[in-house]
Amino acid sequence: xxxxxxxxxxxxxxxxxxxxxxxxxxxxxxxxxxxxxxxxxxxxxxxxxxxxxxxxxxxxxxxxxxxxxxxxxxxxxxxxxxxxxxxxxxxxxxxxxxxxxxxxxxxxxxxxxxxxxxxxxxxxxxxxxxxxxxxxxxxxxxxxxxxxxxxxxxxxxxxxxxxxxxxxxxxxxxxxxxxxxxxxxxxxxxxxxxxxxxxxxxxxxxxxxxxxxxxxxxxxxxxxxxxxxxxxxxxxxxxxxxxxxxxxxxxxxxxxxxxxxxxxxxxxxxxxxxxxxxxxxxxxxxxxxxxxxxxxxxxxxxxxxxxxxxxxxxxxxxxxxxxxxxxxxxxxxxxxxxxxxxxxxxxxxxxxxxxxxxxxxxxxxxxxxxxxxxxxxxxxxxxxxxxxxxxxxxxxxxxxxxxxxxxxxxxxxxxxxxxxxxxxxxxxxxxxxxxxxxxxxxxxxxxxxxxxxxxxxxxxxxxxxxxxxxxxxxxxxxxxxxxxxxxxxxxxxxxxxxxxxxxxxxxxxxxxxxxxxxxxxxxxxxxxxxxxxxxxxxxxxxxxxxxxxxxxxxxxxxxxxxxxxxxxxxxxxxxxxxxxxxxxxxxxxxxxxxxx
Amino acid sequence: xxxxxxxxxxxxxxxxxxxxxxxxxxxxxxxxxxxxxxxxxxxxxxxxxxxxxxxxxxxxxxxxxxxxxxxxxxxxxxxxxxxxxxxxxxxxxxxxxxxxxxxxxxxxxxxxxxxxxxxxxxxxxxxxxxxxxxxxxxxxxxxxxxxxxxxxxxxxxxxxxxxxxxxxxxxxxxxxxxxxxxxxxxxxxxxxxxxxxxxxxxxxxxxxxxxxxxxxxxxxxxxxxxxxxxxxxxxxxxxxxxxxxxxxxxxxxxx
Numbered sequence: 001x002x003x004x005x006x007x008x009x010x011x012x013x014x015x016x017x018x019x020x021x022x023x024x025x026x027x028x029x030x031x032x033x034x035x036x037x038x039x040x041x042x043x044x045x046x047x048x049x050x051x052x053x054x055x056x057x058x059x060x061x062x063x064x065x066x067x068x069x070x071x072x073x074x075x076x077x078x079x080x081x082x083x084x085x086x087x088x089x090x091x092x093x094x095x096x097x098x099x100x101x102x103x104x105x106x107x108x109x110x111x112x113x114x115x116x117x118x119x120x121x122x123x124x125x126x127x128x129x130x131x132x133x134x135x136x137x138x139x140x141x142x143x144x145x146x147x148x149x150x151x152x153x154x155x156x157x158x159x160x161x162x163x164x165x166x167x168x169x170x171x172x173x174x175x176x177x178x179x180x181x182x183x184x185x186x187x188x189x190x191x192x193x194x195x196x197x198x199x200x201x202x203x204x205x206x207x208x209x210x211x212x213x214x215x216x217x218x219x220x221x222x223x224x225x226x227x228x229x230x231x232x233x234x235x236x237x238x239x240x241x242x243x244x245x246x247x248x249x250x251x252x253x254x255x256x257x258x259x260x261x262x263x264x265x266x267x268x269x270x271x272x273x274x275x276x277x278x279x280x281x282x283x284x285x286x287x288x289x290x291x292x293x294x295x296x297x298x299x300x301x302x303x304x305x306x307x308x309x310x311x312x313x314x315x316x317x318x319x320x321x322x323x324x325x326x327x328x329x330x331x332x333x334x335x336x337x338x339x340x341x342x343x344x345x346x347x348x349x350x351x352x353x354x355x356x357x358x359x360x361x362x363x364x365x366x367x368x369x370x371x372x373x374x375x376x377x378x379x380x381x382x383x384x385x386x387x388x389x390x391x392x393x394x395x396x397x398x399x400x401x402x403x404x405x406x407x408x409x410x411x412x413x414x415x416x417x418x419x420x421x422x423x424x425x426x427x428x429x430x431x432x433x434x435x436x437x438x439x440x441x442x443x444x445x446x447x448x449x450x451x452x453x454x455x456x457x458x459x460x461x462x463x464x465x466x467x468x469x470x471x472x473x474x475x476x477x478x479x480x481x482x483x484x485x486x487x488x489x490x491x492x493x494x495x496x497x498x499x500x501x502x503x504x505x506x507x508x509x510x511x512x513x514x515x516x517x518x519x520x521x522x523x524x525x526x527x528x529x530x531x532x533x534x535x536x537x538x539x540x541x542x543x544x545x546x547x548x549x550x551x552x553x554x555x556x557x558x559x560x561x562x563x564x565x566x567x568x569x570x571x572x573x574x575x576x577x578x579x580x581x582x583x584x585x586x587x588x589x590x591x592x593x594x595x596x
Numbered sequence: 597x598x599x600x601x602x603x604x605x606x607x608x609x610x611x612x613x614x615x616x617x618x619x620x621x622x623x624x625x626x627x628x629x630x631x632x633x634x635x636x637x638x639x640x641x642x643x644x645x646x647x648x649x650x651x652x653x654x655x656x657x658x659x660x661x662x663x664x665x666x667x668x669x670x671x672x673x674x675x676x677x678x679x680x681x682x683x684x685x686x687x688x689x690x691x692x693x694x695x696x697x698x699x700x701x702x703x704x705x706x707x708x709x710x711x712x713x714x715x716x717x718x719x720x721x722x723x724x725x726x727x728x729x730x731x732x733x734x735x736x737x738x739x740x741x742x743x744x745x746x747x748x749x750x751x752x753x754x755x756x757x758x759x760x761x762x763x764x765x766x767x768x769x770x771x772x773x774x775x776x777x778x779x780x781x782x783x784x785x786x787x788x789x790x791x792x793x794x795x796x797x798x799x800x801x802x803x804x805x806x807x808x809x810x811x812x813x814x815x816x817x818x819x820x821x822x823x824x825x826x827x828x829x830x831x832x833x834x835x836x837x838x839x840x841x842x843x844x845x846x847x848x849x850x851x
Contacts, residue, residue: 075625075629115640125643558684561655
């Protein structure tokens with residue numbers, strides 16, 4: 001049977017933060033007049049040890065079964081007050097917060113009377129919601145002690161080794177025949193000028209020989225289902241399909257290299273116009289020799305235009321591979337909007353390699369902006385000392401390319417420093433092109449339901465605070481799949497993703513959110529709309545009824561807003577719980593029911 | 597409380613609107629928090645209701661707030677591409693078109709309802725938005741439903757948005773449909789009109805029944821030919837049935 005609500009209201013002064021504007025004692029007195037409020041008081045700091053103790057004591061003394069704290073934003077303090085309720089034996093979801101600081105006293109410092117009136121409204125609304133609150137449970141799930149790592153580049157291998165060394169079983173899959181990813185194809189690395197193989201080979205050897213790593217090359221992910229702690233994956237490899245279940249997934253498929261469209265700076269028309277990556281390959285093979293002049297052009301296909309909203313909408317959910325192909329094609333012509341971060345150092349590295357081998361070769365680097373961060377500044381200076389010429393042009397006036405009557409390439413550029421147009425003859429023209437999202441990334445994003453950020457790369461759960469988490473619990477990202485990175489950064493992200501996954505696997509259990517969708521099976525007609533619109537695949541029609549797998553549901557409520565039969569209720573945010581606040585605010589009936 | 601507000605107005609004080617804001621937890625609620633942390637001042641007329649995502653905002657939540665007398669309703673969420681749940685804001689945007697038409701249908705100025713994107717870092721934008729919206733609503737004056745009982749049309753619009761048929765077509769617009777978008781929109785508009793009118797008939801029958809088609813036409817202000825069409829549909833759906841005859845016309849009542 002439903003208990004009669006017995007509500008305690010605690011109004012916080014927050015020193016003078018609230019009390020300096022809002023008449024806090026008056027608000028507390030007002031709260032006492034609201035129906036179902038059994039106890040109301042005001043505190044100097046409700047979040048202080050003394051304040052929290054008062055809450056706990058009041059719960060016992062007045063036999064409270066709901067608590068409202070009128071203070072600051074729930075986005076920071078709700079967890080603390082919920083924990084306090086829990087300590088006093090109250091379900092933490094029987095707590096409601098009234099934000100009278102950020103949304104009231106701090107924005108209305110010169111209107112104390114109106115701010116006080118507003119505080120009363122906010123408290124009345126919170127009490128109204130509290131009346132309808134119901135206890136909720138955060139479901140706990142087991143986390144399997146195994147992980148699937150997609151992509152055996154530097155980041156993926158690092159992550160796999162880190163987890164394997166901690167004793168977790170790792171399934172490492174790679175779509176190519178060989179391990180090593182993009183790094184395997186590189187010649188020398190900046191800024192040490194070490195051979196890339198010196199970094200990559202030992203990783204490959206360790207991965208191949210580790211007893212906790214099960215390796216599958218020429219293998220891709222075909223299907224993924226399940227949820228944090230219990231993912232099911234179907235892999236496709238040379239020997240057909242295989243199935244496995246793991247606790248966590250690390251996505252590390254890497255990125256692609258932008259290939260300029262045919263004709264851009266004569267690319268594809270003249271064999272002596274190549275990309276930086278192709279130069280790398282030629283240096284490795286010794287095919288460059290000792291030419292007179294090399295001109296490098298920076299930011300080819302990078303830092304151009306913006307991603308359009310329609311593209312964003314298409315990325316995560318589009319069913320049409322056609323549309324994605326169109327986007328990638330448009331991008332090929334137009335270029336990508338971001339700075340690829342590694343191209344400047346890469347150009348400098350190749351310039352140094354050429355200069356060290358052939359000092360008389362004139363190497364010219366044309367740039368709009370040159371971005372060399374941390375110790376790479378020294379690397380840049382080294383190139384200057386070797387007499388590599390860096391010429392700055394204005395971003396808007398891109399260099400032009402043509403051929404001399406003798407058939408030699410020449411690059412014209414507006415030198416921003418001298419204010420004149422300069423022409424450089426060139427034996428080779430090298431285009432520095434960005435790392436771009438790969439098709440594999442887009443396929444994986446859709447399969448695993450990871451959002452794609454505005455730059456086209458996989459989106460982190462939080463750019464600053466959770467850089468290797470995704471919005472899908474239990475799925476992490478490593479390497480250049482979330483944006484351009486050099487090798488050391490890829491290793492860092494691989495280690496980080498492994499650490500995040502290991503915390504889950506080490507704890508063996510994880511609590512998930514209580515705010516989920518509930519289907520009233522009496523009302524549900526199994527139309528399947530919820531199944532189609534849910535970005536997480538949480539509802540599934542089984543035997544003609546929608547079944548929401550709580551563990552997949554993130555609680556957005558879009559299905560509840562669209563359900564044709566209104567059969568879906570959101571826990572903690574039901575229509576009733578939302579509208580009762582509006583009713584308490586607006587109607588005399590509502591304020592009578594709640595207040596008097 | 598509400599009465600107190602009306603009292604003040606009677607005393608000839610300047611009209612102070614009350615605006616309900618449905619703010620998503622991740623962007624706009626946080627943006628409003630930042631306005632506070634940054635001490636950006638704005639008028640006191642807004643009351644925030646926290647939700648997890650604008651995707652949650654069922655059109656009925658807005659229509660009901662207006663029926664209860666909210667002078668304005670603001671729906672505020674993450675910028676396109678920033679949604680914490682990938683595309684809840686896109687879903688809200690899609691249904692917003694229909695919602696605006698519904699508001700107009702319900703006899704309320706559609707300008708009272710706004711959908712805005714405010715990120716967690718846009719405290720300044722939040723403050724400016726509230727200033728602007730408060731000013732706009734002041735110009736519009738009080739919500740006409742604040743003092744008078746909501747007309748049948750308002751109630752019928754809300755009922756229509758609770759009905760399976762309208763919800764189904766609005767919901768389908770969220771996913772890929774096989775026909776042209778503009779055509780689909782027109783179809784939804786037609787169904788919305790239909791459903792609103794049918795609910796007006798049912799509201800009328802709820803109040804007084806049985807009634808003839810002619811009486812229903814007078815009662816609802818709808819064309820008699822429309823009434824007959826709707827009566828056939830309602831009868832087919834089992835919502836109404838015949839209850840005898842009057843002056844050689846069938847009488848209808850709620851089933």
